[in-house]
Amino acid sequence: MPIFQDQKGKNIANFQKMIDEKKHTICKYYDEIGHLYYGQYKDMNIDVTKDINARCESISNIYNEIEELNIKILREKGLKKCAICSTENQLANAFCFKCGARFADDDAIPADVIAPPNACATPPSEMKAEAPAPAVEAVEAVPAAAAPEEAGE
Numbered sequence: 001m002p003i004f005q006d007q008k009g010k011n012i013a014n015f016q017k018m019i020d021e022k023k024h025t026i027c028k029y030y031d032e033i034g035h036l037y038y039g040q041y042k043d044m045n046i047d048v049t050k051d052i053n054a055r056c057e058s059i060s061n062i063y064n065e066i067e068e069l070n071i072k073i074l075r076e077k078g079l080k081k082c083a084i085c086s087t088e089n090q091l092a093n094a095f096c097f098k099c100g101a102r103f104a105d106d107d108a109i110p111a112d113v114i115a116p117p118n119a120c121a122t123p124p125s126e127m128k129a130e131a132p133a134p135a136v137e138a139v140e141a142v143p144a145a146a147a148p149e150e151a152g153e
């Protein structure tokens with residue numbers, strides 16, 4: 001399915017581009033932190049702690065966003081990462097094949113669900129949960145002891 005593959009490739013490239021931009025922003029914050037710190041070194045009367053902390057917080061947030069984008073890229077590839085051992089697993093796995101850790105239920109969301117709704121995708125029929133047939137055996141009430149009919153004389 002070449003069209004399907006192209007769309008996946010486009011999504012991955014898009015996520016990768018966003019990651020690159022975020023990494024660039026992180027570098028900018030690191031640069032600013034360096035300048036702030038140096039400013040304090042030159043003039044002890046300046047307190048830049050607040051400014052530095054604000055940037056550190058932003059950097060932490062961006063790292064989280066990058067991690068989320070990496071997860072999206074993995075999902076496009078049909079993979080997910082174990083939170084315990086970081087091994088890449090098939091999206092359908094309920095447990096990590098390496099360490100056996102259980103995946104959270106929301107890890108099993110197929111990539112199609114979070115993909116942009118641009119393709120005229122038909123809803124997967126397997127999404128419908130099949131109700132199991134009730135395992136009730138029909139037991140007919142049978143008289144415990146059929147009284148033998150005595151033939152009257």
Ligand SMILES: [Zn+2]
Pocket residue numbers: 082083084085086087096097098099100101
């Ligand atoms: Zn694992």
